[in-house]
Amino acid sequence: MTPKIASFLASQPATPCLVLDLDRVAENFARLRAALPAAAIYYAVKANxxxxxxxxxxxxxxxxxxxxxxxxxxxxxxxxxxxxxxxxxxxxxxxxxxxxxxxxxxxxxxxxxxxxxxxxxxxxxxxxxxxxxxxxxxxxxxxxxxxxxxxxxxxxxxxxxxxxxxxxxxxxxxxxxxxxxxxxxxxxxxxxxxxxxxxxxxxxxxxxxxxxxxxxxxxxxxxxxxxxxxxxxxxxxxxxxxxxxxxxxxxxGRSMVGDAGVVAAEAVLVCRRMPQDERRWVYLDIGRFGGLAETEGEAIRYRITAGDGATGPVVLAGPSCDGVDVMYEKTPYRLPLGLKSGDTVLIHDTGAYVTSYASQNFNGFTPLAEHYI
Amino acid sequence: MTPKIASFLASQPATPCLVLDLDRVAENFARLRAALPAAAIYYAVKANxxxxxxxxxxxxxxxxxxxxxxxxxxxxxxxxxxxxxxxxxxxxxxxxxxxxxxxxxxxxxxxxxxxxxxxxxxxxxxxxxxxxxxxxxxxxxxxxxxxxxxxxxxxxxxxxxxxxxxxxxxxxxxxxxxxxxxxxxxxxxxxxxxxxxxxxxxxxxxxxxxxxxxxxxxxxxxxxxxxxxxxxxxxxxxxxxxxxxxxxxxxxGRSMVGDAGVVAAEAVLVCRRMPQDERRWVYLDIGRFGGLAETEGEAIRYRITAGDGATGPVVLAGPSCDGVDVMYEKTPYRLPLGLKSGDTVLIHDTGAYVTSYASQNFNGFTPLAEHYI
Missing domain, CATH: 3.20.20.10 (Alanine racemase)
Incomplete structure (x- = not known):
């Protein structure tokens, strides 16, 4: 996460939102041009x-x-x-x-x-x-x-x-x-x-x-x-x-904007589904139909953080009533044991292929906000 | 398809669009109430x-x-x-x-x-x-x-x-x-x-x-x-x-509005991917990220028609550059052998769980239009 994004997030914007550092995009463009000077770069607009x-x-x-x-x-x-x-x-x-x-x-x-x-x-x-x-x-x-x-x-x-x-x-x-x-x-x-x-x-x-x-x-x-x-x-x-x-x-596309953005989400519910479960279920205010479409089949495995402290295993799910709106159930993810409803969860490197996938109003949820800084 | 929808479609609305007959919703409500008079009906708003x-x-x-x-x-x-x-x-x-x-x-x-x-x-x-x-x-x-x-x-x-x-x-x-x-x-x-x-x-x-x-x-x-x-x-x-x-x-939700709606789409491309393929690929102007999200894993298998004539096997895909934007590859579907780019394709019983899943602008495509008649 770039210092600019960290400083923006300190102002606690409403979640879910994407915060994207445009300087990083400029750096990625320059780096890619330097790596392949013989190539003309055609940015894949669909990425963002x-x-x-x-x-x-x-x-x-x-x-x-x-x-x-x-x-x-x-x-x-x-x-x-x-x-x-x-x-x-x-x-x-x-x-x-x-x-x-x-x-x-x-x-x-x-x-x-x-x-x-x-x-x-x-x-x-x-x-x-x-x-x-x-x-x-x-x-x-x-x-x-x-x-x-x-x-x-x-x-x-x-x-x-x-x-x-x-x-x-x-x-x-x-x-x-x-x-x-x-x-x-x-x-x-x-x-x-x-x-x-x-x-x-x-x-x-x-x-x-x-x-x-x-x-x-x-x-x-x-x-x-x-x-x-x-x-x-x-x-x-x-x-x-x-x-x-x-x-x-x-x-x-992805390599130009992916690592320039962070999605800030809120943990809406943290609980054990069955009393004997070792893993907690963490329901975020963004899910597969709110933009995280590439978690389908757990294909893209974003880095996810939620502050410090000892961690335990979690399943990550979205906020909708749809049973398939689960991001990670097989991939082992760990989040702090102290995580509770209302806490902020960051999904890193989400500058590409997130905002445009977001459904217009599934379950009544509006698409995530976008901040380009 | 109800006569009201057929008559609306005859005016050739721009595709992709959902055309939904409100009379059918009223009928479904009455039928469900008659079938379970002891129950209070709470319509699942998320369906549409x-x-x-x-x-x-x-x-x-x-x-x-x-x-x-x-x-x-x-x-x-x-x-x-x-x-x-x-x-x-x-x-x-x-x-x-x-x-x-x-x-x-x-x-x-x-x-x-x-x-x-x-x-x-x-x-x-x-x-x-x-x-x-x-x-x-x-x-x-x-x-x-x-x-x-x-x-x-x-x-x-x-x-x-x-x-x-x-x-x-x-x-x-x-x-x-x-x-x-x-x-x-x-x-x-x-x-x-x-x-x-x-x-x-x-x-x-x-x-x-x-x-x-x-x-x-x-x-x-x-x-x-x-x-x-x-x-x-x-x-x-x-x-x-x-x-x-x-x-x-x-x-x-589904039983109240599903069969009240039809999506009209356009075949954007009809071709054989490899020369020896028996099956044609039919690319529509609506796909998994344009609202047909429940075709994931080919779970919901809509009835799809495109006029009359002898039919042959097809794969059905969406219009985006995303490789997973394929609706039906395993389920056997057949469409007329004469089907060509520009022809209308109807996806039936799509009144539920289509419009709200549509992505806000994936690949630049705006969500399907909605006509409630």
Whole structure:
């Protein structure tokens, strides 16, 4: 937790709320740029679309990866140039493609012939890139089944793109979110490089490789530093592409904002469910439907603190009447034995993928407040 | 789908949206009252908190089961009397208890000593009821681990309540949501009746038994009719309580509004993920984070239609870049072979537990529109 956040929390804001230190976002951007100077950074807006973050990144020279038309509009409002935006969702409504094209957004993702034809019809002449399905080994929030196509199909579609009046620009992949190792990047780059060569030999030299996102935030276990990813990625790129490096894009979201934010929550009830239980149940005023959606299957295991003192095991649950609104039942968590209703509980590194998941009013609870400081 | 909904949909409202026929809610209320005339109906506001529904039910004479202070406020605004409201969440902030008490809300749930003490401190003299953990056999959305206590602990807490200045009023249980059989009610009533007798012998006659919710909506498989639940419940009540029946409360939510609503969605992309796939992937403009949260683990399997014609197997996914935003991959679904991007897809019986789960802006998508007709 940064000193700025600690000082803000000392004023005891109403809970639940996210407090996010914008300086940390600026630092993360600078660090990532230093770690991969050859890459253009396209911030994954979906990680946290707060205007304060988008403005800061636009000023720092970031580009933007948008999942939808509203994310494109938010980026433009924050000062991004249309040329700095990539429409990265492979699933887009025709009306959204047409509007993005009218704004001047140049770059569109696809992974199927149907989507390619939609782009051709509604964004004629646009630059397109094809998303490949790759191994998500090492990811804590994997993505592979829903997106991406095969090398063979990608080749066929890229070769067809010119005939549809589009500019076949590059390829992309995604190694899965909260990717904790460099191996998946190395494997994916090796595969994609073969397709680059293949297409070049077929008369279609490509200009761009989009490495997607996935760079991790440190929750509880150590994860590689940005530098380590940067070195592994560039070594692999040079091994496979030599001096003929394509433009490199990356789409960090979590690694840009995750560790910049802390959620302050209140323990609403602390009790033992059955008299013989060793573990206490701690019910917070935020849960899976209040923003902590990535605790589904206990996939993302946030660091959680609640002051000092001897600790004992706990189950962590949300405030709603929904039985599945339980964050951690299998993962061992410990909180102070003196914890009681009304005490503050901090959920660390929650700057990414929390606020936007929050339900509009499940069980009558309004979304958490957001403070960008 | 009711004729009113069909006629509204013919006007092609922007998708995604919920269209809900209020007449059906009125019919469901009347049917449930007829099936269980001895029970007071406390509508579970969390199922759908739309003011139009709350007003209709308040006028029809329904009471309200509220999960939070905002749900209490919404019920009061819709015309409910404070006496007709139960604060049914066993996890409540002290400030919410105090405010509810100031409004005149008489009835509070609890299942732990800690909560009982909070109620005593902030709603002195209130009527309280203890929630028991019971078998959720037959429920498609079970709830048992997070809530409820043992018979033994309930007895101890009910006996302690008077000493805390509270009115020990009754007991409750919940057989799990989308409960498809009557057995769980029969087992639970048998258990609870023993505790009634036990407490009476200890000098504490109770007045009320809250049977909770759980009554199902027909999605794809047949479920028992309200009458069947009514008969099974009353037979069991009489068998165990004889002529000394307590006041009976029920908290229907899903069964009151589920089949009154239809979500109209758009197919954003229809494609085969891999060339050899027999199944097409159909990406809708609504997904797990746009309101279809109960498709988690494919627990609730909505009926889904998209016009006529020969059908083939499909996987159904949402529009976001999130890999877990897939509704049905294991459950066999079939949609017309001619289905294409831009076509309307209807998700039936979505009046309950959809709108309120919708995330405020995940991936930039705003919550679905709501039309109450």
């Amino acid at each position: 679309p707060a205007p304060q973050i988008l403005r800061l990144l636009a000023e720092a020279g970031s580009c933007f990866d948008a999942a939808s038309l509203p994310e494109i509009e938010a980026s433009l409002e924050a000062g991004a140039q249309p040329e700095a935006i990539s429409f990265g969702n492979t699933v887009k409504k025709p009306s959204a493609i047409a509007r993005a094209h009218a704004f001047g957004v140049p770059l569109y993702a696809f992974d199927s012939r149907e989507e390619l034809e939609k782009i051709a019809a509604h964004a004629p002449g646009a630059k397109i890139y094809c998303r490949l399905a790759v191994n998500n080994v090492g990811a804590e929030w994997p993505l592979s089944k829903k997106f991406g196509t095969t090398l063979e199909k990608a080749k066929e579609l890229m070769l067809a793109a010119r005939g549809l009046g589009l500019m076949p620009h590059g390829l992309s992949f995604h190694v899965g979110s909260q990717q904790t190792g460099t191996l998946a990047y190395e494997l994916a780059i090796a595969e994609v490089a073969m397709l680059f060569t293949d297409l070049k030999n077929a008369g279609l030299p490509l200009q761009m490789l989009n490495l997607g996102g996935g760079f991790p935030t440190r929750y509880q276990e150590d994860v590689p530093e940005h530098d380590e990813f940067g070195t592994a990625i560039m070594d692999t790129m040079i091994r496979h592409f030599g001096n003929d490096l394509p433009d490199i894009l990356i789409e960090p | 908190p739309a003011p139009q529904i709350l007003r209709l039910l308040a006028e029809a004479g329904s009471c309200f089961d509220a999960a939070s202070l905002p749900e209490i406020e919404a019920s009061l605004e819709a015309g409910a009397q404070p006496e007709a409201i139960s604060f049914g969440n066993t996890v409540k902030k002290p400030s919410a208890i105090a405010r509810a008490h100031a409004f005149g809300v008489p009835l509070y749930a609890f299942d732990s000593r800690e909560e009982l003490e909070k109620i005593a401190a902030h709603a002195p003299g209130a009527k309280i009821y203890c929630r028991l953990a019971v078998n959720n056999v037959g429920a498609e959305w079970p709830l048992s681990k997070k809530f409820g206590t043992t018979l033994e602990k309930a007895k101890e807490l009910m006996l302690a309540a008077r000493g805390l200045g509270l009115m020990p009023h009754g007991l409750s249980f919940h057989v799990g949501s989308q409960q498809t059989g009557t057995l769980a009610y029969e087992l639970a009533i048998a258990e609870v009746a023993m505790l009634f007798t036990d407490l009476k012998n200890a000098g504490l006659p109770l007045q009320m038994l809250n049977l909770g919710g759980g009554f199902p909506t027909r999605y794809q498989e047949d479920v028992p009719e309200h009458d069947e639940f009514g008969t099974a419940i009353m037979d069991t009540m009489i068998r165990h309580f004889g002529n000394d029946l307590p006041d009976i409360l029920i908290e229907p």
